[in-house]
Amino acid sequence: xxxxxxxxxxxxxxxxxxxxxxxxxxxxxxxxxxxxxxxxxxxxxxxxxxxxxxxxxxxxxxxxxxxxxxxxxxxxxxxxxxxxxxxxxxxxxxxxxxxxxxxxxxxxxxxxxxxxxxxxxxxxxxxxxxxxxxxxxxxxxxxxxxxxxxxxxxxxxxxxxxxxxxxxxxxxxxxxxxxxxxxxxxxxxxxxxxxxxxxxxxxxxxxxxxxxxxxxxxxxxxxxxxxxxxxxxxxxxxxxxxxxxxxxxxxxxxxxxxxxxxxxxxxxxxxxxxxxxxxxxxxxxxxxxxxxxxxxxxxxx
Amino acid sequence: xxxxxxxxxxxxxxxxxxxxxxxxxxxxxxxxxxxxxxxxxxxxxxxxxxxxxxxxxxxxxxxxxxxxxxxxxxxxxxxxxxxxxxxxxxxxxxxxxxxxxxxxxxxxxxxxxxxxxxxxxxxxxxxxxxxxxxxxxxxxxxxxxxxxxxxxxxxxxxxxxxxxxxxxxxxxxxxxxxxxxxxxxxxxxxxxxxxxxxxxxxxxxxxxxxxxxxxxxxxxxxxxxxxxxx
Amino acid sequence: xxxxxxxxxxxxxxxxxxxxxxxxxxxxxxxxxxxxxxxxxxxxxxxxxxxxxxxxxxxxxxxxxxxxxxxxxxxxxxxxxxxxxxxxxxxxxxxxxxxxxxxxxxxxxxxxxxxxxxxxxxxxxxxxxxxxxxxxxxxxxxxxxxxxxxxxxxxxxxxxxxxxxxxxxxxxxxxxxxxxxxxxxxxxxxxxxxxxxxxxxxxxxxxxxxxxxxxxxxxxxxxxxxxxxxxxxxxxxxxxxxxxxxxxxxxxxxxxxxxxxxxxxxxxxxxxxxxxxxxxxxxxxxxxxxxxxxxxxxxxxxxxxxxxxxxxxxxxxxxxxxxxxxxxxxxxxxxxxxxxxxxxxxxxxxxxxxxxxxxxxxxxxxxxxxxxxxxxxxxxxxxxxxxx
Numbered sequence: 032x033x034x035x036x037x038x039x040x041x042x043x044x045x046x047x048x049x050x051x052x053x054x055x056x057x058x059x060x061x062x063x064x065x066x067x068x069x070x071x072x073x074x075x076x077x078x079x080x081x082x083x084x085x086x087x088x089x090x091x092x093x094x095x096x097x098x099x100x101x102x103x104x105x106x107x108x109x110x111x112x113x114x115x116x117x118x119x120x121x122x123x124x125x126x127x128x129x130x131x132x133x134x135x136x137x138x139x140x141x142x143x144x145x146x147x148x149x150x151x152x153x154x155x156x157x158x159x160x161x162x163x164x165x166x167x168x169x170x171x172x173x174x175x176x177x178x179x180x181x182x183x184x185x186x187x188x189x190x191x192x193x194x195x196x197x198x199x200x201x202x203x204x205x206x207x208x209x210x211x212x213x214x215x216x217x218x219x220x221x222x223x224x225x226x227x228x229x230x231x232x233x234x235x236x237x238x239x240x241x242x243x244x245x246x247x248x249x250x251x252x253x254x255x256x257x258x259x260x261x262x263x264x265x266x267x268x269x270x271x272x273x274x275x276x277x278x279x280x281x282x283x284x285x286x287x288x289x290x291x292x293x294x295x296x297x298x299x300x301x302x303x304x305x306x307x308x309x310x311x312x313x314x315x316x317x318x319x320x321x322x323x324x325x326x327x328x329x330x331x332x
Numbered sequence: 333x334x335x336x337x338x339x340x341x342x343x344x345x346x347x348x349x350x351x352x353x354x355x356x357x358x359x360x361x362x363x364x365x366x367x368x369x370x371x372x373x374x375x376x377x378x379x380x381x382x383x384x385x386x387x388x389x390x391x392x393x394x395x396x397x398x399x400x401x402x403x404x405x406x407x408x409x410x411x412x413x414x415x416x417x418x419x420x421x422x423x424x425x426x427x428x429x430x431x432x433x434x435x436x437x438x439x440x441x442x443x444x445x446x447x448x449x450x451x452x453x454x455x456x457x458x459x460x461x462x463x464x465x466x467x468x469x470x471x472x473x474x475x476x477x478x479x480x481x482x483x484x485x486x487x488x489x490x491x492x493x494x495x496x497x498x499x500x501x502x503x504x505x506x507x508x509x510x511x512x513x514x515x516x517x518x519x520x521x522x523x524x525x526x527x528x529x530x531x532x533x534x535x536x537x538x539x540x541x542x543x544x545x546x547x548x549x550x551x552x553x554x555x556x557x558x559x560x561x562x
Numbered sequence: 563x564x565x566x567x568x569x570x571x572x573x574x575x576x577x578x579x580x581x582x583x584x585x586x587x588x589x590x591x592x593x594x595x596x597x598x599x600x601x602x603x604x605x606x607x608x609x610x611x612x613x614x615x616x617x618x619x620x621x622x623x624x625x626x627x628x629x630x631x632x633x634x635x636x637x638x639x640x641x642x643x644x645x646x647x648x649x650x651x652x653x654x655x656x657x658x659x660x661x662x663x664x665x666x667x668x669x670x671x672x673x674x675x676x677x678x679x680x681x682x683x684x685x686x687x688x689x690x691x692x693x694x695x696x697x698x699x700x701x702x703x704x705x706x707x708x709x710x711x712x713x714x715x716x717x718x719x720x721x722x723x724x725x726x727x728x729x730x731x732x733x734x735x736x737x738x739x740x741x742x743x744x745x746x747x748x749x750x751x752x753x754x755x756x757x758x759x760x761x762x763x764x765x766x767x768x769x770x771x772x773x774x775x776x777x778x779x780x781x782x783x784x785x786x787x788x789x790x791x792x793x794x795x796x797x798x799x800x801x802x803x804x805x806x807x808x809x810x811x812x813x814x815x816x817x818x819x820x821x822x823x824x825x826x827x828x829x830x831x832x833x834x835x836x837x838x839x840x841x842x843x844x845x846x847x848x849x850x851x852x853x854x855x856x857x858x859x860x861x862x863x864x865x866x867x868x869x870x871x872x873x874x875x876x877x878x879x880x881x882x883x884x885x886x887x888x889x890x891x892x893x894x895x896x897x898x899x900x901x902x903x904x905x906x907x908x909x910x911x912x913x914x915x916x917x918x919x920x921x922x923x924x925x926x927x928x929x930x931x932x933x934x935x936x937x938x939x940x941x942x943x944x945x946x947x948x949x950x
Binding site for chain 2: 134135136137138139141145148149150163164165181183184185187189190191192195198199200220221222223224225226231233234235236265268269270272273275276278281282283284285286
């Protein structure tokens with residue numbers, strides 16, 4: 032096949048501006064210089080329009096950013112707004128928080144059992160679990176958990192207290208972060224945060240890609256075998272929205288797990304938060320968990 | 333621009349535009365109506381999640397129908413749910429309501445071990461009170477086998493074995509002597525019949541005054557009135 | 563004082579990983595798409611004349627791999643019937659949400675470019691009788707005559723598409739790298755270099771695949787392998803291999819040097835869990851050996867038969883290397899539990915939706931399509947005369 036004279040760039044360098052093909056990059060040398068006055072005007076116009084366009088696009092973004100800074104993402108009332116404890120009376124936005132006092136946990140597993148029952152969680156998957164950190168006298172630190180039977184650590188083979196320096200239990204659950212990596216990475220908008228700060232999953236929308244499972248630093252998300260969608264602790268939102276506590280909090284016999292409105296200074300949780308030294312898991316990642324802890328050590332991950 | 337030479341390109345462009353148009357039409361048809369109501373998610377999801385049935389019952393739920401047990405609650409086990417030892421849950425409440433069960437006067441929460449679920453039988457108390465590395469030092473815990481031997485407990489395999497000396501609802505500091513006169517009032521036969529609540533609070537309910545209808549919504553503890561000693 | 567803790571995994575991490583063989587296969591296939599396209603672009607945009615013999619085939623290969631790129635993803639999704647949610651309600655803070663649009667755009671771009679590149683032949687065959695004739699009429703978009711003007715327009719569009727296709731290819735594969743690189747929860751994945759590493763190894767895999775297919779196809783067609791073309795591809799492969807491996811090793815070196823909190827476990831990951839796939843397959847067999855084979859193989863004046871042999875072996879080793887690199891990234895990153903205290907195991911099953919059998923089947927399909935395309939269009943026609 033022969034080259035046509037109409038200017039294929041690889042065999043006809045841009046010396047000739049072809050008549051029938053408009054090729055923007057092909058004809059600089061054959062152009063006549065523009066009238067200086069006209070050129071000035073053109074550049075002025077370009078500058079003005081660019082600046083104007085930038086401002087017009089930048090302004091709404093800046094305004095939106097300023098608004099977004101105040102509250103956690105997304106705006107939605109809880110499922111039954113009038114039932115959220117105290118909200119209507121106090122006319123204040125409710126923001127839920129959770130506190131785990133690891134100095135009180137006895138590893139009875141009641142929370143795990145209650146959660147399983149309440150939320151029909153499949154057997155080998157967990158919305159909440161309890162870890163035990165054992166510091167041996169020889170310097171080892173070992174971590175274990177009880178994920179079978181009735182989840183109580185008294186079922187496990189007994190450890191010898193004489194070789195142990197200290198040991199404690201750390202309950203784990205979804206941290207309902209402020210800067211959620213999970214909502215950030217969900218490709219279809221199946222992960223959401225309510226106005227009162229609870230992170231939930233829309234099981235009708237989730238495509239089961241497991242991106243959120245990968246993005247969660249705390250291992251609290253999983254793909255539920257039964258529903259084949261992502262799943263995680265919801266702080267029992269179906270109970271919370273009706274003024275009750277999450278199942279695990281309700282069951283806990285030692286007051287390890289505390290739940291409440293952190294915007295209400297009179298709530299139990301606010302009173303504890305005001306007094307104790309509070310920590311969160313993996314704070315270096317910047318996800319700003321709303322599940323806070325008392326009594327963590329550097330070995331707790 | 334639109335010349336004979338570019339017809340095929342226009343046809344191609346048209347075909348692509350049709351595909352895009354088709355995509356937008358399908359999207360409009362399949363987008364859920366509540367999408368974007370509160371944010372980049374389906375608004376109806378909130379209600380679906382909120383409608384999940386509750387299962388775990390609070391103490392208030394139980395006390396809605398059942399009166400204060402004959403051993404009043406002591407401070408220590410206030411936070412232990414009734415269902416931890418007695419089983420049952422929301423299904424039981426719904427079941428009773430649907431059958432419109434009327435409680436006879438003075439009905440109590442069954443204390444007997446036939447109400448404790450089989451899987452709990454062995455470890456009802458040991459579950460929390462067995463000595464386990466990791467439990468806080470100030471939490472009362474025992475080496476179960478040793479303790480039962482020391483205390484010369486009768487029938488050590490029975491779930492009620494701990495109840496021979498301890499009251500589950502009011503485990504005060506001092507374990508009581510064995511209730512050996514068989515009247516199941518938690519006191520040894522020689523003890524005086526004095527008030528045994530150790531000064532603890534009584535989240536009482538007037539016996540026999542609560543009917544299933546009243547218990548339709550979970551209530552907190554009613555105002556304290558003295559319950560009858562049975 | 564207190565030592566490192568021993569094996570403990572978060573309960574939800576225990577026993578299974580979420581992204582399996584299919585998610586290893588997906589970046590492998592899109593890598594081949596991007597890589598094959600780059601070879602075609604080197605010819606169309608960067609004017610590497612010596613690639614003329616493979617330029618058309620490269621496009622067809624890119625298209626064939628692209629056509630089946632969604633299959634591993636659909637097989638992986640736990641709710642594949644909702645797959646279109648990703649295009650109906652994309653959440654643009656998610657890298658994965660880009661998939662639908664980027665992929666559709668790229669597939670369209672490739673399809674259009676093929677229709678234009680092969681237009682002369684399509685139009686010429688549109689006059690055939692029967693079903694064949696109709697097929698070519700459809701491919702010709704109903705317009706069965708050509709003029710110098712239309713040819714010129716086609717030229718222009720081919721150039722434009724090739725130019726657009728390069729950044730598009732970078733995005734197509736770069737976003738996959740970003741899916742991993744942007745996850746701060748996973749220390750094996752989280753790095754700014756990930757999109758670049760993925761892209762470089764994509765190009766490496768594409769060029770290697772083309773070398774292999776060119777040699778094999780030439781054998782079948784009983785045609786001599788163009789020595790300059792092969793040499794050029796081997797040199798391109800060598801250069802990008804150096805770049806890809808340098809970036810990967812730099813990343814590791816940086817991690818090892820800084821020796822951050824998770825380095826102890828990541829080091830164990832490499833030495834214990836990924837010893838075979840990383841040290842042997844990816845590094846030694848897959849990078850060091852081809853480096854030297856290609857170094858020798860791209861010398862001027864080398865006997866053509868020797869060059870073909872070295873090229874084929876290098877190509878094969880590099881293809882294995884890129885596959886093991888994908889494995890090491892995707893699977894490797896999930897073998898370490900989020901507790902940073904224990905390791906998982908993963909061995910793909912043979913059967914099942916995400917098993918080896920299905921993976922092999924899915925990987926064969928692009929070759930079937932290439933074969934079919936070869937029956938319809940002259941994939942091996944050299945365009946040296948008309949320069950495109």
